[in-house]
Amino acid sequence: MFDLLLPEHSGSPLYLQIYHLIHEQIRLGKVAAGTRLPSVRALQQQLLISKTPIETAYHMLVAEGYVINKPKSGFYVVDDPEFIQNVVASSPAWRIPLNHTVAGFHDRLPEEGMDWIDFNPTHMDGDSFPLQTWNKMLKEAAQPMAAQLGQYGDSRGEPGLRAAVSEYLAHSRGVLCSPEQVIIGSGMSYSIGILVKLLDGVRRVAFEEPGFDLVRNLLNGYGWETVPIPVKGQGLLVGELSKVPFHAVYVTPSHQFPTGSIMPYSQRVRLLAWAKTAGAYIIEDDYDGEFRYQGKPIPSLQGLDNEGRVIYIGTFSKTLSPALRINYMVVPPSLLHKLSKLHPDQLHAPSRLEQWALERFVREGHWYKHLRKTRNLYRKKHHHLIDLISIHLGKHVHITGLHAGLHLQLSIPRHGTAQELIQLAEKLQVKVYDFRSMWANPPAAPLPVVYLGFAGLPLSVMEEGILRLKKAWFGA
Template structure:
């Protein structure tokens, strides 16, 4: 078995997963890890190096995204042919230093939001008020499902905005969707077979794989996940993003939603509806959530505040049907709540006092303007050499670029010009299923001037 030994350095600017990724890239370039070699399992390597499995997973994901490694479902990670990607080898310490010092003028990160528009003064006042009125109570462990007052506000919001009919008792809070995905696997059962969209959100795939469950990848079509392929699989639970498919952005029409609900109802299976980016829609009429259409209790609704507030406020939630709620309370209610009670109480006040609705409406208008500026800049500077995908909603788009460059070449040439764009290949579970050169551009965290500058630099980088 391949032996990997690395002396990690304590550097805030260079996290452990980047140090490991840089080391592995150097070893590949030097020929010490040949093409076709299988990397050690995440758990074994984590134990060997004395780090967490998440650190290993993040490093492997980075290598997959850059094209150094491919992931094969249920088999592991294998080294790709990398000579053309890295050129002459340099000492790993120099590689890490170079990556640490690399700064981008423009970062089209899809996970970024406009932090300048967050109502810091309001949030600060409400946090202080929570501490003043509730005092030391907030420093004790609270309700395992989350504070009832916040869950009541979320239930009201979901009914008004997404047609989700639920009580506060059905809502379960957690510090991020990955945490909730892991808990959901335990509630539903690890013996079940789970299905994911392909392409789809890679962090959900990682969370499921870390639970040790069987995962099947179901292809995505123009109208979303293929229900025909799903029905022919062994899946008993499926994760879908029907309102804004990640990463390609298509909206699942009502006919396909009904097909999916029939699959779940007839087979007594479950659908996990990840309502990703549903707050930001720019074209078309709103379609009810799957949960709002479900009459058989087979849909588990999942939502988060990471895009509508700020990412560091780790508050996500599940809406459990009664059958799973009973199972959760019987077997898993001893698990402590993972969200800070102070953040929960502050968000409750933020929502109940009307600040949430005001902020959300403001951000919808702001992101609509940013997206319009992005699309105009692309049309003006990049012209007919690119195709825009997924512009109906959300905080990112995908560009299909036809200039003869591969995905890796597009990313590398943009990077040399100070612009960071992102691969779509990482969202496929195995080897990339499409050959078109595509990159992902997020715009939420950029100003309109930065968006225009970024597109201008991409035009120079790609020779368009």
Template sequence: MIELTPDLDANKPVPLYMQLYEYIKNKILQGHIRKGTALPSIRVLSKHLGISRNTVETAYGQLIAEGYVESKPRVGFIVKELDEELQPKWVPPKIIHTSIEQNIEKPLYDFRYGNIDTSHFPMKVWRKCMNEALDGELEQILWYGERKGDTGLRKQIADYLFQARGIHCSHEQIIIGSGIHQITGLLCQLFSQKTDTVAMENPSYDGIRTVFANHHYRILPISLEEDGLSLEELEKSAANLVYVTPSHQLPLGMVLPIGKRQKLLKWAEKTKAFIIEDDYDSEFRYESKPIPALKALDTPDRVIYLGTFSKVLTPAIRVSYMVLPHCLLEVFQKKFYNYNQPVSTIIQKTLYLFMKYGYFERHIRKMRHIYAKKQQTLITAIREHFGDNATIIGEKAGLHLLMHLKNHNNVDELVIKAEKAGIKVYSATKYWFGEIGKPPAYVLLGFGGMNENDIRDGVRLLKKVWFS
């Protein structure tokens, strides 16, 4: 038996029984209520809709009189079969596609930054951990969970940060969020967009820049030198927040040296400013051991550390986190006392178990080896096919690198030529902002989501497309 929920209005000039009759008739004609379907009894429907039995009985009587419904003893009211000639043809709504959607075809080779290797995701052990999480107490997994995030998961993250990044912090300082944009949005609300100014590396990640812009912050571009952020420019600025990627600058790939890190921390202490450290892919360093995070040196407690599981595990779980200085914890509590935790408690419990049993660290080691091979394949292919015509930038870490072709200063033209041949490469221009003139013609090549054969074939075809 189906449930009928028409929108009946006693204020309309049309009687209620007629509104109900028209509703059921139209549903039958449109094919939404099919032949043989049992309608609710008069008593059930009158109670469900809060109308009199006489109203329902009169509507049903009209449907019976017109042949849409029949009343069967001990069965109820049954929808009858209509002659096909009398049934209007139901035409599904026409979906209008934009020209962009119509022209989208899967490329032969896609060097997109942000793609990861899904073929090596440890699905078997992830499923095992999820099943164990689902066997937990229902109150823990079927509710919103703790505002800051699952305590067990935050403790695991704190342990991991100490071992892998040299960061000493309490789990109480860690806030779990659903992606780096969402958690940066929370961060923006800890300060005042009316009085605060954020400085950002130029170039820098445009996604985070958009979050600050959407929260109406004044954004100051700070130039990059060969070894990273220009501290001279920063010190002359009016910024009291600065966003940096010190372990692997995005997109240029340089590492902020210890001398500059110390000066940056002194600047923050002196000016009472805060440093936002985005450590987005620190796990994947190929030429040396991972560099300790800036937060590991943060004795003044002025660094807000951002981390994510998107690159090292998968963006699908939507888990990121930040480590707040102690002085901001009370502000966080006051600002967000009425907020609920945005990440699924089941996912948090699963990730907690995944880390607790050591699967996370094993997965990192495995993926570091796999990505190192892919990166070396890409570098070797570029050198083989482009030789001295190409300069490689930012190859020490991460899941992307930049390539600059000699005598090719129109990066948009290179991107278009490649796309016509079925190859997706990307301009790095979007990372630059402010009054800088024309950004360098860098092509961004991500390799995380490609296999080694496709990397080699893609680069070989790029050479043919760009130099034919």
């Protein structure tokens, strides 16, 4: 146990003061590896403040690896003496003694002393993963299936999980399918590989411009021609599809990647009508469709499809964890015959143990509870980041992609390029992204555009990140 003494006069928020005090004691070796930190309640009583800044400071320390949170036990300094020794050895000699913290100290930290703030659009909130429940599901799922541990499972995915996914999609995303139409996979690359085998007659596909470069590169690698179709405020321009014969189109209608636009109902109906007339397939990538923050959810394209023209792809990576590497693809009934013709060696479902655990996780209601929790968490982070941008950068930037997903697009009316803005941000240890690789033919943009993800950042860190961007880009 140790006492913390907050400075009497400081311009920094309480959570930053607490964070720096504990951070410095760990770095200076004054708190040993494995030490249990004071409970939030104890520190609240000691400092006579609310618990929110204490919890925020602790979660910042957890995110940076200095502290771990043991459920039902408390917060502990990481039990890694080598790590502590390394951070002590690398602790800069210029640091101001703790009892001499002054107003503006945080703002005047030299560049080499800062911690990186990464607005990475692919990062999720790792602390929200229900680790204790997941471990319980793994154990309970394996026991009744012990007799099958020596056998390979269904190469299309475990039947129980496919049924659970089918029911969930009908309930949550309006996707109508039987378990036989569901293929459990290990990520987008795997699903695209299967899709190419099922659509062996397809050679030209319309592709969103800008669009997800991983999928474009995969399709090109399989010999498909991807033709860029412009994306505007309402998603892909459906009218452009009639100008060239296409066998398929790839779209992200629920939250266009990367612009953030949402395809309205009328455009979805037009797209489905085009597919029917052209005899083409629609590849609907619903990578983060669970996260919508304004308005009523729009049904998936697959749920509106009466002709069997939509191939629907979703994932558990954005909602549960990228570490699981479990996704799913729903194929229309017309492709089931081709699916049955594929040799089992061409299909490789993920770990049976994890599939059994995930099925139980869904069946017992943990999935829906977790989904509500993460929706609320990401809605809070989404609104908080927008508020911070409006407060600190409002007159300097324009935000798009406001209503769904896990990242925002910023247009910045100033001279220079997105890459120059990224480099300026990096000088203050902030990472933002330009997604230029998402364009097949990058345009000469009238305004530089950058992208900020928010799911992986603690609420407390966001303001510091935006303040650094303001200083980096506008010198204020």
